[in-house]
Amino acid sequence: MLLNQFLLLSAILFSIGVYGxxxxxxxxxxxxxIELILNAVNINLVAFGAFRETVGGEVFALFVIAxxxxxxGVGLAMVLLLYRNRxxxxxxxxxxxxx
Amino acid sequence: xxxxxxxxxxxxxxxxxxxxxxxxxLLAVGALITLVDIIxxxxxxxxxxxxxxxxxxxxxxxxxxxxxxxTDRVMFGGAYVVDEFSLVMKAVFLLAAYVVVLLxxxxxxxGDYWENEYYGLLLASVMGMVxxxxxxxxxxxxxxxxxxxxxxxxxxxxxxxDQRSNEAGLKYYLMGVFASAVMLYGMSLxxxxxxxxxxxxxxxxxxxxxxxxxxxxxxxxxxxAGFAFKVSAVPFHTWAPDVYEGAPTPVTAFLxxxxxxxxxxxxxxxxxxxxxxxxxxxxxxxWILAAASMTVGNxxxxxxxxxxxxxxxxGVAQTGFMIAPxxxxxxxxxxxxxxxxxxxxxxxxxxxxxxxxxxxxxxLARKTGSAETASFAGAFHYAPGLTVAMTIFLFSLAGIPxxxxxxxxxxxxxxxxxxxxxxxxxxxxxxxVNSVIALYYYAALARRMWADEVPDGDHSSVPMTxxxxxxxxxxxxxxxxxxxxxxxxxxxxxxxxxxxxx
Numbered sequence: 349m350l351l352n353q354f355l356l357l358s359a360i361l362f363s364i365g366v367y368g369x370x371x372x373x374x375x376x377x378x379x380x381x382i383e384l385i386l387n388a389v390n391i392n393l394v395a396f397g398a399f400r401e402t403v404g405g406e407v408f409a410l411f412v413i414a415x416x417x418x419x420x421g422v423g424l425a426m427v428l429l430l431y432r433n434r435x436x437x438x439x440x441x442x443x444x445x446x447x
Numbered sequence: 448x449x450x451x452x453x454x455x456x457x458x459x460x461x462x463x464x465x466x467x468x469x470x471x472x473l474l475a476v477g478a479l480i481t482l483v484d485i486i487x488x489x490x491x492x493x494x495x496x497x498x499x500x501x502x503x504x505x506x507x508x509x510x511x512x513x514x515x516x517x518t519d520r521v522m523f524g525g526a527y528v529v530d531e532f533s534l535v536m537k538a539v540f541l542l543a544a545y546v547v548v549l550l551x552x553x554x555x556x557x558g559d560y561w562e563n564e565y566y567g568l569l570l571a572s573v574m575g576m577v578x579x580x581x582x583x584x585x586x587x588x589x590x591x592x593x594x595x596x597x598x599x600x601x602x603x604x605x606x607x608x609d610q611r612s613n614e615a616g617l618k619y620y621l622m623g624v625f626a627s628a629v630m631l632y633g634m635s636l637x638x639x640x641x642x643x644x645x646x647x648x649x650x651x652x653x654x655x656x657x658x659x660x661x662x663x664x665x666x667x668x669x670x671x672a673g674f675a676f677k678v679s680a681v682p683f684h685t686w687a688p689d690v691y692e693g694a695p696t697p698v699t700a701f702l703x704x705x706x707x708x709x710x711x712x713x714x715x716x717x718x719x720x721x722x723x724x725x726x727x728x729x730x731x732x733x734w735i736l737a738a739a740s741m742t743v744g745n746x747x748x749x750x751x752x753x754x755x756x757x758x759x760x761x762g763v764a765q766t767g768f769m770i771a772p773x774x775x776x777x778x779x780x781x782x783x784x785x786x787x788x789x790x791x792x793x794x795x796x797x798x799x800x801x802x803x804x805x806x807x808x809x810x811l812a813r814k815t816g817s818a819e820t821a822s823f824a825g826a827f828h829y830a831p832g833l834t835v836a837m838t839i840f841l842f843s844l845a846g847i848p849x850x851x852x853x854x855x856x857x858x859x860x861x862x863x864x865x866x867x868x869x870x871x872x873x874x875x876x877x878x879x880v881n882s883v884i885a886l887y888y889y890a891a892l893a894r895r896m897w898a899d900e901v902p903d904g905d906h907s908s909v910p911m912t913x914x915x916x917x918x919x920x921x922x923x924x925x926x927x928x929x930x931x932x933x934x935x936x937x938x939x940x941x942x943x944x945x946x947x948x949x
Binding site: 362365366369375378382385386388389392393395396397399400402404405407408411412415418419422423426427429430433434439442444445 | 585586589590593597600601604607608610611613614615616617618620621624625628629631632634635636638639642643644688689692693
């Protein structure tokens with residue numbers, strides 16, 4: 349099996365995700381970028397699991413998917429909360445706390 | 448391949464009920480609080496805080512019986528371990544959470560916010576920490592990390608109509624999720640190297656591969672960076688001051704103590720069990736994190752005008768001290784054990800003194816209506832007892848004998864100096880210089896509280912509740928006792944990890 353292609357795809361997704369988190373200032377787009385990183389992790393885990401012929405990787409990936417769903421639930425709730433109070437989800441304009 | 452499902456008899460794995468009893472009790476109490484909240488609604492408010500406190504104390508009972516039993520329990524094929532280290536850390540988490548419940552009682556409801564779910568979330572978060580102390584497997588470490596983080600994101604944003612609380616919550620959430628995603632990527636690489644999620648297997652795979660394999664280096668860098676965020680080490684500390692300032696102060700205390708300690712637990716276990724042989728990768732990494740955290744944290748703390756932000760940067764500097772012993776933990780012999788004991792000692796003492804300082808801040812800020820340093824001036828004139836307590840906690844944080852913080856720093860310096868590595872001496876010197884800088888701003892705050900005039904001339908006494916008084920009492924007694932009789936804490940924190948052959 350060709351492991352490299354999967355790892356390359358995963359590395360590209362990871363890089364796009366990291367770039368998105370660092371460069372974007374829109375709450376929802378940042379959430380989507382984080383999802384890209386998590387999916388890169390899942391590709392890695394499943395590919396390694398198939399390569400090693402152990403189920404550990406697939407099981408780990410299932411855990412990641414389940415926990416990521418909970419995370420995004422909380423994240424969207426917070427973005428919604430912010431929108432309700434400020435009518436904007438542009439993080440560049442949120443600067444009440446000195447950073 | 449087809450399997451006849453009917454002929455497969457289900458074999459229930461052996462479960463050591465005594466070993467997981469603390470987690471089960473926590474789970475039961477958390478579920479009970481949620482149910483009570485749903486059924487009795489607002490009427491339940493007076494009892495939820497008491498229930499949470501009692502639940503945390505009840506969880507300590509199976510912990511004590513496990514400690515009395517004294518055998519190391521290895522469960523679920525090695526993924527979950529109850530040893531001395533995990534028992535001591537679980538006790539620290541439970542006590543810290545108990546003090547946080549005392550601090551939160553009635554406080555989080557101020558401004559007409561719902562209080563009941565808060566305790567359910569707090570217990571869920573504590574459960575994640577308690578699991579973290581026992582987790583010896585990538586999957587259980589990940590699940591424990593998320594179980595302790597997700598409720599914490601919600602607790603930070605608790606004041607949902609307060610924009611500062613919203614901002615703090617979203618910042619903490621985005622940084623936290625990003626850090627855990629990067630850490631997961633590192634974990635997936637570790638799994639690829641070893642073909643197993645068990646830390647012990649990963650340890651032997653890393654040892655067999657030799658440490659110069661680039662993919663191992665990458666995995667270690669990602670994992671250490673992810674947990675450096677959790678413990679707010681420089682340069683991953685930028686969230687801490689904003690989140691500490693925006694969150695309700697009891698939640699800040701919880702993050703500053705319990706959440707940080709949980710991050711340290713995971714870091715210790717991963718480094719010392721998962722890849723102990725790759726010391727040439729993580730020792731320099733942790734050396735830089737330690738030196739940068741101490742120096743940057745203290746330098747920025749010098750010019751803070753808000754007490755909570757001051758505590759945030761002081762927390763960053765303290766992280767530098769706590770992580771420092773790990774920088775010399777990789778050259779074999781007993782060095783890993785010594786570093787482990789030093790970090791656990793520091794975590795236990797830091798929990799007491801930092802929670803105490805936050806308790807005083809909560810009481811005083813409630814009276815003055817602000818956490819600016821200027822509004823704390825002259826506190827001695829209307830709250831002499833609180834001022835004495837704050838002075839004790841601040842001097843303990845600075846590391847002045849005979850207070851607890853002195854022994855914690857002493858242990859760190861002892862490990863650094865006896866490691867016999869030149870870089871250990873350099874780090875000890877950096878730490879010594881930083882202790883002096885830290886003393887300056889701690890003492891400046893204390894001096895302000897003792898000597899200055901009250902800004903608005905309001906000498907009325909501060910509102911004090913029994914729960915705040917008992918929280919202060921617990922922290923004060925522990926801080927003093929550990930300083931006067933360090934053998935007390937040393938007896939508990941002289942721990943080893945099972946995989947280290949303890």
